[in-house]
Amino acid sequence: xxxxxxxxxxxxxxxxxxxxxxxxxxxxxxxxxxxxxxxxxxxxxxxxxxxxxxxxxxxxxxxxxxxxxxxxxxxxxxxxxxxxxxxxxxxxxxxxxxxxxxxxxxxxxxxxxxxxxxxxxxxxxxxxxxxxxxxxxxxxxxxxxxxxxxxxxxxxxxxxxxxxxxxxxxxxxxxxxxxxxxxxxxxxxxxxxxxxxxxxxxxxxxxxxxxxxxxxxxxxxxxxxxxxxxxxxxxxxxxxxxxxxxxxxxxxxxxxxxxxxxxxxxxxxxxxxxxxxxxxxxxxxxxxxxxxxxxxxxxxxxxxxxxxxxxxxxxxxxxxxxxxxxxxxxxxxxxxxxxxxxxxxxxxxxxxxxxxxxxxxxxxxxxxxxxxxxxxxxxxxxxxxxxxxxxxxxxxxxxxxxxxxxxxxxxx
Numbered sequence: 001x002x003x004x005x006x007x008x009x010x011x012x013x014x015x016x017x018x019x020x021x022x023x024x025x026x027x028x029x030x031x032x033x034x035x036x037x038x039x040x041x042x043x044x045x046x047x048x049x050x051x052x053x054x055x056x057x058x059x060x061x062x063x064x065x066x067x068x069x070x071x072x073x074x075x076x077x078x079x080x081x082x083x084x085x086x087x088x089x090x091x092x093x094x095x096x097x098x099x100x101x102x103x104x105x106x107x108x109x110x111x112x113x114x115x116x117x118x119x120x121x122x123x124x125x126x127x128x129x130x131x132x133x134x135x136x137x138x139x140x141x142x143x144x145x146x147x148x149x150x151x152x153x154x155x156x157x158x159x160x161x162x163x164x165x166x167x168x169x170x171x172x173x174x175x176x177x178x179x180x181x182x183x184x185x186x187x188x189x190x191x192x193x194x195x196x197x198x199x200x201x202x203x204x205x206x207x208x209x210x211x212x213x214x215x216x217x218x219x220x221x222x223x224x225x226x227x228x229x230x231x232x233x234x235x236x237x238x239x240x241x242x243x244x245x246x247x248x249x250x251x252x253x254x255x256x257x258x259x260x261x262x263x264x265x266x267x268x269x270x271x272x273x274x275x276x277x278x279x280x281x282x283x284x285x286x287x288x289x290x291x292x293x294x295x296x297x298x299x300x301x302x303x304x305x306x307x308x309x310x311x312x313x314x315x316x317x318x319x320x321x322x323x324x325x326x327x328x329x330x331x332x333x334x335x336x337x338x339x340x341x342x343x344x345x346x347x348x349x350x351x352x353x354x355x356x357x358x359x360x361x362x363x364x365x366x367x368x369x370x371x372x373x374x375x376x377x378x379x380x381x382x383x384x385x386x387x388x389x390x391x392x393x394x395x396x397x398x399x400x401x402x403x404x405x406x407x408x409x410x411x412x
Contacts, residue, residue, distance in 0.1 A: 191246025203245020337382025
């Protein structure tokens, strides 16, 4: 029997209520389209569609489903543009389906067996020009949304190789694109997913021309000599250190021309003896000029990360009402269960952030940071400490076991 995860798991969003017709027909400009990975450039996760609501959701029934005939996992969010659904299959073929009936319109096969999650595609439009950008492992393809064919004038016969242009041997780099790139004007801005142990490529942020595939700018997340933050790493780290990459995705303030980029930890994730210092720009929320890649502001959520506490999701652009005024803001989630909220134009925290003194590491060769930032508001959305009283009491035996383990551990 074919595993259920071989099905394209979008049938749930193509439902109809009894007596209701699903709105999947092209209607330009009315908010029907889902043309960005998380709903918009600011990642609002919001649709104006109102046909399905709390009053009729219980009447949903399946309209169609599409079987990919691939028995692998599927972690992706389709786009819906003009009544057409664009999505990945589990081995990273790209397909276009008629949103009304699930009929296959076209399929693009790069002839590369993709593995791992591929969270979404990137769509660009300028007048009559349209392009669909699809990542397959270390390559990014520019596809014609009407036909699914690669656009030969983009990059090297329709694709760019993310291993190229990092100052290291491309053939020795392990790079894939998990979260889709973002669009600003005629730029495709991308990060990448990298190994969590050495060797690993640097997690540089890059912007490419959407028409030609030429690189327009690069931001070094492991600073080179003369660049801001260089002194927070060992002298030659820019040559050999790795990661500090954007794997979770980005947000773009289209009005102000700013791209917001949360970065991951540097490798290795759980030991920093070879990367002494705060390690800018690892574990940072970066605000860059989307046109040039120049730094506007930054916030480092973890100094000298030892616990893989990088930002786990793309930020969300919101408006916060403060002192009678609407403030353009940005919200960043964390693995620690706290939220950081900033004025997205200036980087000023909208709620207090304190310096929390943390214990020093006793691991040989390690020199941990003396303090870490902690948001005092909003209230944490996850537990911030574990005590003996909070350990499981599902059974007396399990509680005793948990207590024994807990008392062997170092904790504060």
